[in-house]
Amino acid sequence: MQKEYDVIIVGGGPAGLSAGIYTARARLRSLLLEKAAIGGQIINSMLVENYPGYIDGISGIDLTEAMHKQAEKFGLETLVTEVTGVRLDGGKKTVTTGQGDFTAGAIIVAGGTERQKLDVPGEAEFTGRGVSYCATCDGAFFRDKPVAVVGGGNAAITEALELTRFASKVTVIHRRHELRATKIVQENAFAEPKIDFLWDSSVEAVLGNKFVEKLRVKNLKTGKKTDLAVEGVFVNVGSQPSTGYLKGIVELDQNGAVIVNGDMETSVPGIYAAGDIRSRSIRQVVGAAGDGAVAAVSAGKYLGG
Amino acid sequence: MGKPVEIKESSFDEAVIKSKMPVLVDFWAPWCGPCRMVAPVVDELSTEYNGKVSFVKINVDDNPQVASQFGVMSIPTLILFKDGKPSSTIVGFRPKAELKKSLDAAL
Numbered sequence: 001m002q003k004e005y006d007v008i009i010v011g012g013g014p015a016g017l018s019a020g021i022y023t024a025r026a027r028l029r030s031l032l033l034e035k036a037a038i039g040g041q042i043i044n045s046m047l048v049e050n051y052p053g054y055i056d057g058i059s060g061i062d063l064t065e066a067m068h069k070q071a072e073k074f075g076l077e078t079l080v081t082e083v084t085g086v087r088l089d090g091g092k093k094t095v096t097t098g099q100g101d102f103t104a105g106a107i108i109v110a111g112g113t114e115r116q117k118l119d120v121p122g123e124a125e126f127t128g129r130g131v132s133y134c135a136t137c138d139g140a141f142f143r144d145k146p147v148a149v150v151g152g153g154n155a156a157i158t159e160a161l162e163l164t165r166f167a168s169k170v171t172v173i174h175r176r177h178e179l180r181a182t183k184i185v186q187e188n189a190f191a192e193p194k195i196d197f198l199w200d201s202s203v204e205a206v207l208g209n210k211f212v213e214k215l216r217v218k219n220l221k222t223g224k225k226t227d228l229a230v231e232g233v234f235v236n237v238g239s240q241p242s243t244g245y246l247k248g249i250v251e252l253d254q255n256g257a258v259i260v261n262g263d264m265e266t267s268v269p270g271i272y273a274a275g276d277i278r279s280r281s282i283r284q285v286v287g288a289a290g291d292g293a294v295a296a297v298s299a300g301k302y303l304g305g
Numbered sequence: 306m307g308k309p310v311e312i313k314e315s316s317f318d319e320a321v322i323k324s325k326m327p328v329l330v331d332f333w334a335p336w337c338g339p340c341r342m343v344a345p346v347v348d349e350l351s352t353e354y355n356g357k358v359s360f361v362k363i364n365v366d367d368n369p370q371v372a373s374q375f376g377v378m379s380i381p382t383l384i385l386f387k388d389g390k391p392s393s394t395i396v397g398f399r400p401k402a403e404l405k406k407s408l409d410a411a412l
Contacts, residue, residue, distance in 0.1 A: 035400065036342075036398060036399075036400055037339065037342035037398050038342070039338065039342065043338030043339060043341075043342060044338055044339065045338070046336060059338070060338055061338040061341050061342075080400055080401065082400075098402070127379070127396060127397075128377075128378060128379040128382060128394070128396030128397070129376065129378055129379075130378060132378070132379050133397070134337075134338075134339065134379075136336065136337065136338065137334075137336075137337040137338070137339060137340070137379065137380050137381075138378060138379045138380065140334070140365075140366070141365075141372075141377070141378045141379070142378075210376070211376070211378070232378070
């Protein structure tokens with residue numbers, strides 16, 4: 001594999017793929033590096049209902065597979081490897097990876113976020129034995145069984161709604177007194193008889209023998225602890241920008257997200273950020289795709305195209 | 306050339322339990338995005354480990370009994386069977402290098 005490119009894109013979700021479509025189509029030699037699965041987090045979504053152009057929605061994987069093919073058609077190269085660092089030598093940027101160094105004139109970071117874990121006893125032990133991070137994948141294993149969803153955002157409540165197709169009962173455990181999810185999602189959840197809410201509560205431990213049997217839940221207002229009998233627990237408590245390798249290179253906000261201007265340019269000329277990894281991202285596929293296009297056009301201008 | 310074989314519950318005994326060679330079983334379903342990402346990686350592994358490990362896939366949607374028999378509650382799940390018994394389990398999508406590492410350690 002060639003080691004020098006015009007543009008290196010880090011991250012293979014909608015932001016990175018959209019950037020790749022634009023840079024490759026602009027005839028910039030483009031390499032996309034992805035540490036896990038091309039498609040990013042949206043591949044866990046059964047139905048993306050708000051991406052323009054799909055009247056009845058489209059699954060996350062179908063959407064990103066199409067984006068990937070489209071980008072490859074224009075000449076985008078992809079490599080699955082983890083990026084461990086970025087080095088600046090004058091105008092050139094070197095990206096260090098598990099498979100050696102690659103250099104480019106411009107970099108677009110689009111690596112999204114890492115799902116946060118509960119970080120409580122039992123979580124790791126019972127992963128795959130009742131603890132899940134993907135309701136679309138695992139919901140069907142909990143037919144007629146009680147489950148819990150931890151979290152109150154869009155992803156969490158959408159998962160809760162999806163789970164009502166299988167589970168006998170879905171208990172949403174949320175730290176606050178109200179949901180952060182979009183109004184329409186909230187309305188659907190409140191109208192769903194199978195969904196119950198435990199407000200102002202957090203999970204203290206996941207308990208069971210071989211499989212998950214219950215959760216120890218603490219009421220954050222009263223301090224009272226109770227056990228909730230469930231066989232499945234779906235964790236959706238937010239996420240952290242994947243910017244560990246960018247600390248000290250580009251400016252990050254207090255949450256660790258990359259600060260950009262309207263051109264998606266970071267504090268370092270020639271380094272751009274797109275999608276969920278950037279500060280003030282709307283965390284939607286269409287936003288990520290838009291960011292990717294802006295970053296790609298900006299990178300093209302920077303490179304003198 | 307190795308290539309994962311799609312099997313059903315009825316042939317699980319023959320293909321996995323009675324196999325002399327270690328068998329990697331890929332539990333998957335069509336509606337699972339990460340499963341579709343794992344598939345090409347498993348394809349590549351089946352070529353690289355040709356003659357050392359046999360690779361089978363089992364659709365948990367059509368074959369729920371086997372999945373529940375081995376406690377599969379999350380997909381994708383890869384279970385390596387040695388001498389007819391599960392010897393190591395990997396839950397969720399993992400990059401190829403990581404899968405190779407676990408596979409080599411278990412063999």
